[in-house]
Amino acid sequence: MACETTRTLRCGLLPGESRTVVERMHAPVRAYLERRLGMRISFVVGRSYVATGEALRRGELDLAYLGPVTYVLQSRAAALEPCVRPCHAGAAGPTFRAALIVPAGSTAETIADLRGVEIALGDLVSTSASWVPRHMLLEAGLTQDRDYVRRHLGTHDAVAEAVARRSAEAGALSLTVLERLLAEGRIEAGAIRVLAVSAPIPEYMWTFRAGLPEALRDAVREAFVDLRDPEALAVYRAVSFIPAVDADVDRMRGWMEAILQARLRPAAGGTAALVKPDSAAPILPYAHNVRALAAGRRPLEC
Structure with a gap:
């Protein structure tokens, strides 16, 4: 037509x-x-x-x-x-998946083993390089900014490269993108290991x-x-x-709500937020962003 x-x-x-x-x-x-x-x-x-x-x-x-x-x-x-x-x-x-990856020599065997580490993520509002991995970590008992530190690198390939170079202890990205990066030789297969794969997204x-x-x-x-x-x-x-x-x-709406609610809950026993020196992980105003978007205003970081 x-x-x-x-x-x-x-x-x-x-x-x-x-x-x-x-x-x-x-x-x-x-x-x-x-x-x-x-x-x-x-x-x-x-x-x-x-x-x-x-x-x-x-x-x-x-x-x-x-x-x-x-x-x-x-x-x-x-x-x-x-x-x-x-x-x-x-x-x-009509689905795809996210992957949590670690350097090949990492001692981590389960998602729970990422407690206390810095995790490389993609864009702040990326589905498979930010929000879904946060939900995977949440289901493993890890709450963002209390049990692990986030470092947002912007793109999927930047995350994979950071983990392959061991400049990040773990990272998250689209499994589809990871497979293509490996097939194209942009990431050395022996440099990283897939720790976990998400449910269908x-x-x-x-x-x-x-x-x-x-x-x-x-x-x-x-x-x-x-x-x-x-x-x-x-x-x-x-x-x-x-x-x-x-x-x-x-399904994604439900995962996002779970992340939001977990982040707004006070830490059990008054546990302080986990912050590493010089970390680029932001403390993000989710509740403000939901209200801002609903009102047609520009959101802050998500």
Whole structure:
């Protein structure tokens, strides 16, 4: 279905890796959409996850490929509409996983063994390199900023590199990204070890901004659902795209709420927060951010 050729469809991407890598990986997708929709496609890699989400919320982007956490936070303050999400072969379906990794020589055998260490994480609002690992640690009895220290490095590849160099005692990132980094030789296989893998996480969603014309929304959704180009599908390791709805990320909402509530509870016995000298781990104002986003204000760090 062809659309207007006089306009550009502005598509946002999260900076899970460097801008160059993200743009290169999505080139086949842009080529497919331009052929299918008959219009120019502009991919914009945000300077952070929050920046991409806010650009969509403000209408500066027409759609964006958002992780569950970014979508949940931004949809509190805008009528965003899920479009589609990738579906993978086999039992994975429309899900992916996060991995907690340690240097190959680490003595840690379980997640509980990470008590008292500094853990490298990705962007502050990354689903698989920040929020899901925090929930994994919480389920193992470790509360952030009391039982371990966070060091946010921004991107998945930076986390893997820090652990491989042993400049971080542990780290967390997307299992899919880790497998690609290992396959490409960007991380030496013998340098790291996977300590634990998360439960299935709801996949990223291509998401429309509020007010995008219905005809254009329908055309974009159909283009993704009809996508059969192997090179474009390979960007997502997908076999197809399926329509997405808001309820698809309810599991992530539950995990986020558990993290928030655990952090707001006083430590048992008045235990002080764990802080290492010169740590870059922030004390983050979650409650403020929830209220700010609901009111349409810019959040602080998440």
